[in-house]
Amino acid sequence: EAVADVEIERFGAKDVKDLSWQSLMDAYTCTECGRCTAVCPANITGKLLSPRKIMMDTRDRIEGVGSQLLGINIKADENHTLLEYYISKEEIWACTTCNACTNECPVDIDQVSIIMELRRYFYLEEAGCTGTLNAAITNIENNGAPWQFSMEDRMLWAEGLEVSTMASQLAQGKKPEYLFWVGSAGAFDDRYKKVTREFVKILNHLNINYSVLGTEESDSGDIARRAGNEMVYQMQAMMNIEVLNGYEVKKIITCDPHDFNTIKNEYPDLDGNFEVIHHSQFLQQMISEGSLSINDGILKGKKITYHDPCYLGRGNKEYEAPRSVLKALPAKNIEMGRNKQFALCCGAGGGQMFKEAEKGDKEIFIERTEEAIGTGCDIIATACPFCMTMMTDGLKYKNKEEEVKNYDIAELVSMSLSL
Ligand code: SF4
Ligand code: SF4
Numbered sequence: 001e002a003v004a005d006v007e008i009e010r011f012g013a014k015d016v017k018d019l020s021w022q023s024l025m026d027a028y029t030c031t032e033c034g035r036c037t038a039v040c041p042a043n044i045t046g047k048l049l050s051p052r053k054i055m056m057d058t059r060d061r062i063e064g065v066g067s068q069l070l071g072i073n074i075k076a077d078e079n080h081t082l083l084e085y086y087i088s089k090e091e092i093w094a095c096t097t098c099n100a101c102t103n104e105c106p107v108d109i110d111q112v113s114i115i116m117e118l119r120r121y122f123y124l125e126e127a128g129c130t131g132t133l134n135a136a137i138t139n140i141e142n143n144g145a146p147w148q149f150s151m152e153d154r155m156l157w158a159e160g161l162e163v164s165t166m167a168s169q170l171a172q173g174k175k176p177e178y179l180f181w182v183g184s185a186g187a188f189d190d191r192y193k194k195v196t197r198e199f200v201k202i203l204n205h206l207n208i209n210y211s212v213l214g215t216e217e218s219d220s221g222d223i224a225r226r227a228g229n230e231m232v233y234q235m236q237a238m239m240n241i242e243v244l245n246g247y248e249v250k251k252i253i254t255c256d257p258h259d260f261n262t263i264k265n266e267y268p269d270l271d272g273n274f275e276v277i278h279h280s281q282f283l284q285q286m287i288s289e290g291s292l293s294i295n296d297g298i299l300k301g302k303k304i305t306y307h308d309p310c311y312l313g314r315g316n317k318e319y320e321a322p323r324s325v326l327k328a329l330p331a332k333n334i335e336m337g338r339n340k341q342f343a344l345c346c347g348a349g350g351g352q353m354f355k356e357a358e359k360g361d362k363e364i365f366i367e368r369t370e371e372a373i374g375t376g377c378d379i380i381a382t383a384c385p386f387c388m389t390m391m392t393d394g395l396k397y398k399n400k401e402e403e404v405k406n407y408d409i410a411e412l413v414s415m416s417l418s419l
Contacts, residue, residue, distance in 0.1 A: 012120025012228065015081040016061045019117060026109040027058035036101035036111060041345045041368075042094040046361030049094035051101035051111035057086035058114060083118045092118045093130060094358040097226055097350030098310040103341050119228030129227050129351070136354035137224050141232050144218035145184040146354055155214045157186070157193040161200055165214040166247045178210040178277075179249045181263065183256035184219045185385030191392065192255075192385040198414035199255055199279055205419055206291055210253070216243050220259040225266070227351040234270065237262070241272035255279040255410060257312035257384045258349075264316070278312055279410055280322035280383050287328045294416045299331040304412075305377040306333065307368065307391060308343035309384035322383045325409050329416055334375045344368050348386035369394025373404060380406045 013019050036051040037043050043050050061082045079085070083092075092115050101111045119129075128134045136146035144151045155165075169176055180203065186196040203210055221236030240263075244252075252274045254260050264276035286292040304326055312318045319340040326333050338344045347357070347364025357363055369391055372380045380395070382388045391406045407415075 010121065011124035011230065012122070013114070013117035014083050014121045014125070016058060016065055018121070019058070019082075019114060022110070023058065023114050023117070024062060026111075026114075027055050027062060029107050030055040030059065030109055031107065032056060033106065035104045035106065036109075039100045039104045039342070041096060041098060041100065041347060041364045042358070042360070044344075045364050045367055047090075047094040047358045048088065049091045049358075051115075054087060054091070054111050054114055055109060058082060061086050083121060087118060089122060090358050092122065093355070094360075095350050096310070096345045096347060096352050096364065098345035099314045100310075100342075100345065103314050116226075116228065120230055121228075123228030124230065128229075130355045133227055133351050133355040136351075137227060137229050137232055140219045140221070140224055140236060144236075145188055146219065146223055147184075147188055149188050151215055151218065154182075154187045154217060155212075157182070157188075157196050158200070158212075161197060162204060163200055164211045165216075166211045166249075167214070167216065169211050170247065175248065176209050176211040177251060178208060179244065179247070179252045180210045180212050181220075181252050181254035181256075181259060182212055182217060183254055183259045183385070186255055187217070189385055189389070191388060192408075195255060195385070195388070195408040195410050198408070198419070199410040201414055201419040202283070202292075202410060202417070205417060206286060213243060213247075220256075220262045222258045222262040223351055223354065225262070226349070237267055237270050237272065241267055241270055244272060244274065249274060251275045251277065253277045253279060253282050255383070255385070255408070257309040257315070258386065261311040261315050278316075278318060278321065278383070280312070280325055281318065283325045283409065283413055284321040287325060292328075292413070292417075294328055294330070294413065296416045296418055297330055298415055298418070299329050299379075299412065302331040302378045303376060304329070304331045304333050304379045304381050305336055305372050305375045306339075306381045306383075306409075307336070307346065307372060307387055308340060309382070309387050310343070310345050310349050312383060313343055314341055322381070322409050325413065326381055329412060331379075334377055336371050336375055338371065344371065346384075346387045346390035348390050353386045353389065363397075365390035365394045366397055369398060369400075373398060373400055377404060379412070380404060381409055381412060382406060383409050
């Protein structure tokens with residue numbers, strides 16, 4: 001077969017013919033009830049995106065293509081593709097991939113997979129994504145992190161702490177039980193580096209047999225994948241899997257729900273099979289086994305509200321572990337109105353962390369921070385580096401930094417243990 005005769009597969013979807021049967025059937029299943037749009041953080045804050053419209057547009061375009069195929073409407077315009085004519089770039093780039101829409105839909109429609117396919121097409125076949133997100137992905141490609149830091153500096157967060165690397169353990173013929181996956185934010189984000197340090201202090205306090213990859217760790221590729229850059233994602237994933245398999249890693253602990261989700265649910269497609277544990281689950285286990293007892297009264301009387309990270313909560317149905325860790329503290333826990341599977345996204349997912357928000361009348365992080373402040377809490381507890389950035393920015397924006405603090409659950413535990 002001549003090379004020219006081979007039809008080259010298109011990346012992602014530009015039109016309905018590129019979508020899966022599942023997505024096409026979803027478009028016909030939609031009852032147009034609008035429940036998805038009512039909970040969509042992008043829509044709530046005035047952005048153009050409406051998951052209901054995504055489904056209706058898909059159906060309209062199928063009808064157009066269908067009538068053309070049947071010869072009913074042969075003049076239907078070939079160029080009226082799903083992306084651009086029906087659904088604009090602004091709509092697809094407003095999505096935080098929070099999955100509130102899929103969770104809410106009474107007929108189990110997956111609106112996000114259509115948005116993701118359109119993003120993939122746009123990223124790989126056309127212009128890439130918006131400037132700052134593009135830059136973050138170029139950084140991942142060049143230096144293994146979304147920011148311009150050298151991979152050589154990936155262990156600087158650990159200065160002054162006792163943390164061993166897998167390489168040093170292997171050199172001594174040892175194989176640690178756990179690999180602590182630090183993640184790009186855990187290694188380079190100034191605020192989250194503090195969380196990484198506090199979590200490591202807890203691991204050391206418990207005498208856990210663990211190591212890190214250190215300078216051998218590279219970005220998980222999650223951000224690239226959410227932005228639609230499948231190529232960079234796969235390169236990152238394969239590189240990390242090779243290193244992890246090289247050390248025969250079996251169990252991975254991480255504080256980052258995005259990396260947790262990617263390594264747990266997406267690396268297996270590329271032969272990366274690990275037991276992945278979020279730090280909230282690990283802490284819950286230690287508390288329930290009685291290994292970690294918290295007696296210190298430093299948080300006594302404080303009111304804490306917990307913000308569910310989308311990729312831990314809706315993405316992996318983990319609502320209880322962080323809550324039971326917080327319950328073990330001598331503080332009062334109060335819930336926001338939108339919690340657990342109904343929690344509002346912080347606004348940072350789906351690559352939004354690295355780009356300007358699309359046009360709207362409010363930033364999502366402000367909407368969520370207002371809800372948290374509205375509980376009358378003293379502390380907003382988070383369990384994700386991106387949620388932390390958003391909540392901290394929200395508190396600054398609302399001038400509430402003095403009255404309300406934002407801590408990761410690992411920091412609260414470490415604080416209560418006076419580590
Ligand atoms: S995933 Fe979230 S932001 Fe994206 S369409 Fe669904 S509800 Fe809206
Ligand atoms: S919630 Fe489901 S059925 Fe209702 S409009 Fe959205 S996609 Fe359609």
